[in-house]
Structures are given as C-alpha cells and as structure tokens.
Amino acid sequence: MTFDLALTGSDLLLLLPEILLTLWLCLMVCLDFSMRKITHQNLAYLGIGGVLATLVVLIWFDLTGITGTLFKNMFVLDRLAIFFKIFILLATALVMCSSIDSVRTFRFFKGEYYFLVLMSTLGMMFMASAGDLLSVFVTVEFSTFGFYVLVAYLRDDLRSSEAGLKFFILGVFAAGLLAYGISLVYGETGTLIFSDIAGTSGSYGMTIGFLLIFAALGFKIGAVPFHSWIPDTYQGAPTPVTAFLSIAPKGAAIAILIRMFYVALASFKPMWVLLFIAGSILSMTYGNIVAIAQKNIKRLLAYSGIAQIGNVLIGLAAGTKQGSDAILFYLLTYLFANLGAFAVVIGVSHIIKSDEIEDYSGLNRRSPFLAASMLLFLLSLAGVPPLAGFIGKLYLFVAAIDQELYTLLIFGLINIIISMYYYLIVVKKMYINEPLDPSPLTVSIPLKTVVYVGIAGTLLLGIYPKPFIDWAVSATLMFSNIAGPTAAAGSIFGG
Amino acid sequence: MSYTKRQRGVALNGLWGSAGGFASKADVHGDGNYLDALEWLTPNRSIMAQLVFCYFASVIVITAALVVASRNPVYSALSLLVMFFHVAGLYVTLHAEFLAAIHIIVYAGAILVLYLFVVMLLNVKREERFHRQATVAVLLGLVLLGEAFVLSLQKGTQHVFFTPAVQSDTMVAGNTESIGEVLYSAYLFPFEIASLILLVAMIGAVILSKKGLLEPKS
Numbered sequence: 055m056t057f058d059l060a061l062t063g064s065d066l067l068l069l070l071p072e073i074l075l076t077l078w079l080c081l082m083v084c085l086d087f088s089m090r091k092i093t094h095q096n097l098a099y100l101g102i103g104g105v106l107a108t109l110v111v112l113i114w115f116d117l118t119g120i121t122g123t124l125f126k127n128m129f130v131l132d133r134l135a136i137f138f139k140i141f142i143l144l145a146t147a148l149v150m151c152s153s154i155d156s157v158r159t160f161r162f163f164k165g166e167y168y169f170l171v172l173m174s175t176l177g178m179m180f181m182a183s184a185g186d187l188l189s190v191f192v193t194v195e196f197s198t199f200g201f202y203v204l205v206a207y208l209r210d211d212l213r214s215s216e217a218g219l220k221f222f223i224l225g226v227f228a229a230g231l232l233a234y235g236i237s238l239v240y241g242e243t244g245t246l247i248f249s250d251i252a253g254t255s256g257s258y259g260m261t262i263g264f265l266l267i268f269a270a271l272g273f274k275i276g277a278v279p280f281h282s283w284i285p286d287t288y289q290g291a292p293t294p295v296t297a298f299l300s301i302a303p304k305g306a307a308i309a310i311l312i313r314m315f316y317v318a319l320a321s322f323k324p325m326w327v328l329l330f331i332a333g334s335i336l337s338m339t340y341g342n343i344v345a346i347a348q349k350n351i352k353r354l355l356a357y358s359g360i361a362q363i364g365n366v367l368i369g370l371a372a373g374t375k376q377g378s379d380a381i382l383f384y385l386l387t388y389l390f391a392n393l394g395a396f397a398v399v400i401g402v403s404h405i406i407k408s409d410e411i412e413d414y415s416g417l418n419r420r421s422p423f424l425a426a427s428m429l430l431f432l433l434s435l436a437g438v439p440p441l442a443g444f445i446g447k448l449y450l451f452v453a454a455i456d457q458e459l460y461t462l463l464i465f466g467l468i469n470i471i472i473s474m475y476y477y478l479i480v481v482k483k484m485y486i487n488e489p490l491d492p493s494p495l496t497v498s499i500p501l502k503t504v505v506y507v508g509i510a511g512t513l514l515l516g517i518y519p520k521p522f523i524d525w526a527v528s529a530t531l532m533f534s535n536i537a538g539p540t541a542a543a544g545s546i547f548g549g
Numbered sequence: 550m551s552y553t554k555r556q557r558g559v560a561l562n563g564l565w566g567s568a569g570g571f572a573s574k575a576d577v578h579g580d581g582n583y584l585d586a587l588e589w590l591t592p593n594r595s596i597m598a599q600l601v602f603c604y605f606a607s608v609i610v611i612t613a614a615l616v617v618a619s620r621n622p623v624y625s626a627l628s629l630l631v632m633f634f635h636v637a638g639l640y641v642t643l644h645a646e647f648l649a650a651i652h653i654i655v656y657a658g659a660i661l662v663l664y665l666f667v668v669m670l671l672n673v674k675r676e677e678r679f680h681r682q683a684t685v686a687v688l689l690g691l692v693l694l695g696e697a698f699v700l701s702l703q704k705g706t707q708h709v710f711f712t713p714a715v716q717s718d719t720m721v722a723g724n725t726e727s728i729g730e731v732l733y734s735a736y737l738f739p740f741e742i743a744s745l746i747l748l749v750a751m752i753g754a755v756i757l758s759k760k761g762l763l764e765p766k767s
Contacts, residue, residue: 076745083752124738125735125737125738126735128738128739129738162759163756166752166755166756169752170749170752170753170756173745173748173749173752176745177742177745180742188736188739189738189739189742192739192742192743192746193742195746196742196745196746196749199746199749199750199753200749200753202753203749203752203753203756203757206757207756209757
C-alpha cells in the first residue's frame with residue numbers, strides 16, 4: 055500500500071488558524087531581528103493582534119460549522135477543538151496584555167518573550183486537535199518546550215532558574231512516561247488513533263499504557279499525586295508566565311483527557327471513572343488544606359489551582375456528556391477569575407516587589423480598584439453566588455449527582471468551605487489590616503484592561519450564563535451517546 | 550500496509566518484551582491481523598532469534614539500570630552509549646537497518662558530546678575519570694566485537710534469522726525509501742510539528758545560554 059498526500063484547499067482551510075499564527079510568529083521574529091527601532095510594547099500589541107485575528111477565524115469556523123479531520127484523524131477539528139482553541143487564545147491574549155509591565159523590567163530578550171508565549175500557544179492549539187497518540191506526544195512536547203524557557207526566563211534570578219530546572223526535569227520525566235505509555239498501547243492494539251483504539255478489547259498492557267499516559271497528562275494539569283513541581287515552579291517563574299502556566303496548558307491537557315477517555319476508552323468507563331474520582335478527591339483536599347498554610351500569594355494560587363483541577367476532574371468522574379459540558383463551562387469561569395487574580399498580583403508585585411500575603415495588608419487603602427477586583431476574583435474562585443465560579447461548581451455538582459457520586463459531592467462541598475477560609479484570609483488582610491506603606495498604587499493601562507476583562511467575564515458568566523452554557527453544550531454534542539450511569543461506580547460510591 | 554509500519558509494530562513489541570512483560574497481542578503486520586507475538590519467537594521459526602533478542606534485551610535493561618545507578622557520571626554516559634548500541638541491534642534484527650544506523654549516528658554522536666560535557670563541566674576528579682580504564686575498555690571492546698559479529702552475520706544471512714512475515718513491495722525498495730515515504734505522507738503532521746519544536750528549542754537555547762548578558766552594564 056502506498057501513501058499519498060492529497061491535501062486540497064478545503065483541507066488546508068481546517069489548518070488556517072494554526073497556519074495564520076505560525077506566519078504571524080515568523081513575521082514577529084523577523085521584525086524583532088531586523089528592525090532595531092521596534093519596541094517590545096509594539097511587538098506585544100502585534101502579537102495580540104495576531105491572536106485576535108486567529109480568534110476571529112476560529113469564531114467564524116464555530117459559527118459556520120466548519121469541521122473535519124486531517125492526516126487520518128491525527129488532526130481533528132471539531133466543535134470541542136474549536137472551543138478549546140478559543141479558550142487558549144483568550145488566555146494568551148490576556149496573558150500577553152498583562153506581561154507588558156513585567157517584560158519592561160527584563161534586561162534582555164524582551165521580544166523573544168512574546169515569541170515563546172505564542173509558540174506555546176500554537177502547541178496548545180495543536181494539542182486541542184490531537185486525534186491520535188502520536189500527535190498527542192508531539193504537540194504536548196511542543197507546547198511544553200516554550201514553557202521550559204519561559205519559566206527560567208529571569209536568568210539572573212536564582213529562584214527562576216531553580217524553577218526552570220525543576221520544571222524541566224519533571225517535564226522530561228512526564229514525557230518519558232507518556233512515550234512509554236504510548237508504546238505499550240501501540241504494542242497491544244497496533245493503532246494509535248483514538249477512534250480505532252475504541253474498537254479494541256482491553257488488556258493488561260493497554261491498562262498500564264493508559265495509566266502511564268494519564269500520569270503524564272496529570273503532570274500537565276497538576277493533579278495530585280503529580281503536582282510536586284507546581285508550587286516551586288509557580289513561585290519562581292515570572293508572574294505572567296505563572297498566570298499562563300496556571301490556565302492554558304491545563305485547558306489543553308483537559309481537552310486531550312476528554313478526547314482520550316470519551317472517544318478511545320468509552321467502553322472502559324467503569325474503570326476510569328474510579329481513577330478520576332480518586333484523583334478529584336485527592337487534588338481538592340490536598341490543594342485546599344495545604345493552601346491554608348501558604349504565606350506567598352503565588353504559592354497560594356498554585357495550591358488553589360491544584361484544588362480547582364480537582365473540581366474539574368469531578369466532571370470527568372461523572373463521565374457523561376453533562377460532565378464534559380460542566381468541565382468546559384467551569385474552565386471558562388476559571389479562566390477569567392484566575393487570570394484576573396494573577397493580573398492583580400502582577401500589578402501589586404510590580405510596585406511593592408513582593409509576593410508575600412503579608413504585604414497585601416491594607417491594599418484597599420492603597421488601591422481600592424485592585425482590592426475590590428481581587429475580592430471579586432477570589433470569591434468567584436471560592437464559588438460564591440452570583441459570580442461565575444458558583445454556576446461552574448453547581449454545574450459540576452449536578453453532573454456528579456446525576457451519576458449518584460455522593461461521596462465525591464460531599465468532598466466537594468467540604469472543600470468549598472476550606473477554600474473559602476484561605477481566600478478570605480487574603481481578603482481580611484486587604485480590607486481590615488493597616489497598610490505598612492500607605493502610598494497609593496497605580497496600575498498601567500494594559501493591566502487594567504486585563505482586570506476589567508476578568509471582572510466582566512466573572513460577572514457575565516455568573517449572571518447570564520445561558521449563552522456560554524449553550525456553547526459548551528454544543529461543543530460536546532459528539533458525546534451525547536456516551537454510556538449512562540455506571541453500575542460499578544454507583545455501587546461503590548453510591549453512599 | 551507498508552513494511553515500515555510492520556517493523557514499528559514489531560520493534561515496539563520487542564521493546565515491550567524487553568521491559569519484562571509478555572506481549573500478548575501485536576499487530577505485527579500492521580494490517581489488522583493480530584498474530585501472537587511470541588509465535589514470532591518460537592523455536593520453529595528460529596531459536597537463534599530468541600537468543601539474540603534475549604541478549605539485546607537483557608543488555609539494554611542492565612545498561613539502562615547502570616546509567617542511573619553508577620556513581621561516576623562517566624560510567625553513566627558509557628552505559629548509555631552501550632544501551633543505544635543494543636537498541637540499534639534490536640532494530641537490525643527487525644530489518645530496520647536504516648533506523649539502526651540513524652540511531653547510532655544520532656545518539657552515539659549526542660552521547661559523545663554528553664561525555665565531553667561530563668568530563669569538562671562536572672569537574673570529575675582526575676583519578677575518578679581514569680581508573681580501571683582497562684576493564685572498561687576490554688568490556689566495551691568485547692561488546693562491540695559481538696555487535697560487529699552479529700551485524701556481519703545479519704548482512705549475509707538475514708533470512709536465516711528472521712523470515713519476514715510479509716513480502717511487500719517496500720521490502721524491495723528498501724526501508725530507507727519506505728520510511729521517507731511515510732514520513733512525508735502519513736506522518737507529515739507530526740513531522741511538521743517536530744520542525745516547529747526545533748525552532749522553539751533553537752531560540753530557547755539562545756535565550757538560556759547566550760553569554761555576556763549577566764555582567765553589570767558599564
């Protein structure tokens with residue numbers, strides 16, 4: 055059998071967003087190298103322009119329903135992929151906007167920062183479309199490579215270098231697990247394509263293989279017990295990179311997890327549901343309890359991120375279409391609240407040069423705008439009505455109730471209360487404690503924009519969630535026929 | 550299905566077996582026909598195949614363990630080198646000569662660089678670097694000799710060792726051609742992504758290692 059490569063114009067159309075972004079990247083690099091006069095701000099705005107142009111293309115795809123597969127299912131462009139690509143691009147645009155202040159303080163390679171951010175974005179867009187295990191491996195590595203460099207970007211800062219090294223070593227270890235898992239699955243089934251794996255019967259090798267793949271992706275999303283790199287890396291990395299790391303790769307890895315477990319392993323649902331129940335309970339509980347003891351706001355957000363991933367896994371533990379809808383919606387709410395909170399952290403640390411929670415004392419006196427927006431974001435992360443986080447958590451819990459996962463539900467509710475405690479400690483510091491230095495804080499315009507977008511998103515998703523829920527529901531239409539309540543999970547965790 | 554795809558299946562199956570597991574099923578033909586992988590190693594095919602495979606697999610496992618277990622980084626690098634040679638040997642037994650050659654060229658080359666890095670950067674003490682050189686040299690020499698022996702045997706009598714399960718056209722064309730063919734058609738997508746990875750890695754390496762940036766500005 056001979057292979058032929060017949061790519062028509064309409065095939066290439068499916069790749070248009072990625073091709074557009076790649077060309078835009080090349081343009082940025084050329085401009086950065088050839089024009090001495092171009093400032094890093096202008097380069098940032100050029101990059102944001104590219105991201106927005108790609109977003110427009112994707113929204114056009116979503117509205118006109120352009121979907122399809124390429125390269126024998128290696129590249130899948132369906133509504134789910136489009137949703138995650140839009141999600142990743144939104145996160146990128148906000149992160150680039152909030153990076154401008156920090157990049158000004160870099161001593162070298164200012165332009166390359168945006169290039170690497172966009173390169174990682176491109177990798178994550180490919181991740182959202184990965185339809186077989188080979189492309190999963192290649193795209194995951196692609197997106198992580200940019201992050202390895204970004205985390206260690208502050209070369210004269212020991213913490214950043216240490217964070218970069220830790221992230222690199224554990225990242226490479228995860229890549230090894232991924233490659234080994236993939237080789238086992240291929241050895242057992244003889245195929246790498248998700249839709250073909252779905253037709254095979256299970257075996258021990260395949261189970262071990264998929265467990266290894268799950269572990270590797272667990273590193274990417276930072277679920278317990280694969281979370282060990284998160285706190286140090288988040289603390290040491292430049293804050294905008296931390297913000298980016300806390301949302302975009304998680305979204306992309308969740309896209310792969312959904313696709314892998316819902317498409318390739320749909321028939322083994324009773325088994326993997328237990329895996330996600332355990333992962334969810336561990337992540338939520340561990341993240342929230344350890345977060346209480348944190349003195350550094352970036353570490354606090356790191357542990358809160360681990361707990362939030364536990365929440366996301368509730369949706370996968372439900373293993374239904376409703377569960378995947380809830381994940382998609384929850385990720386949207388998390389995007390706005392989390393990036394907003396990080397924007398406030400960037401704004402504060404840019405002036406007071408510290409990330410300690412103690413230094414947030416009396417923030418309300420120094421900048422009522424930052425304090426009020428931080429309050430809003432933290433409450434949304436905790437899940438207080440009428441903010442976005444509340445609807446998101448409600449949606450996830452409803453999906454869990456539907457599958458009679460009452461144990462999971464109880465853990466989720468207890469964890470909301472724990473998380474409320476440490477979020478409110480920060481709020482208390484900001485509003486009740488006296489400031490050490492009462493001079494007012496000023497926020498730059500790009501950062502203000504990000505905070506405003508965060509506020510708008512958090513309020514909009516909380517008060518009028520319907521169009522976004524509809525979008526999430528339509529993005530996962532292909533899972534409507536996934537199996538109903540699971541007997542095994544129901545009997546063990548039925549309460 | 551192409552010859553290369555079949556080889557990949559067998560190669561992975563072989564590696565899987567080398568990890569101590571029992572490959573129960575493998576699509577060795579790549580055409581949906583599931584053969585018992587162990588049948589491929591059964592005596593009626595060739596007892597030699599089994600022996601050679603066991604040799605390569607066990608050396609791979611042992612040297613891989615040595616890479617992490619040795620205290621001396623030079624030994625680690627050397628063990629890694631030996632391991633790569635044996636992985637290449639496995640490729641040869643699967644008629645993936647091109648992959649074997651590439652494996653040796655790329656990895657052995659890289660390991661040589663790694664070796665130099667270890668010696669130059671990690672400040673290995675002089676006596677640690679050179680002691681018991683003769684033992685290592687003899688061991689390595691023997692291994693390489695065995696390798697050369699196996700390779701030369703392969704060349705003349707490949708069909709005695711392993712009878713290819715399927716005679717395909719690509720077999721006639723040679724596996725270099727067939728790898729090239731699938732690389733630029735069926736696997737074009739990962740190939741292109743890999744080129745982007747190289748671009749990121751290049752720029753990242755410059756950012757992380759360019760000299761003369763950390764000195765205070767005059």
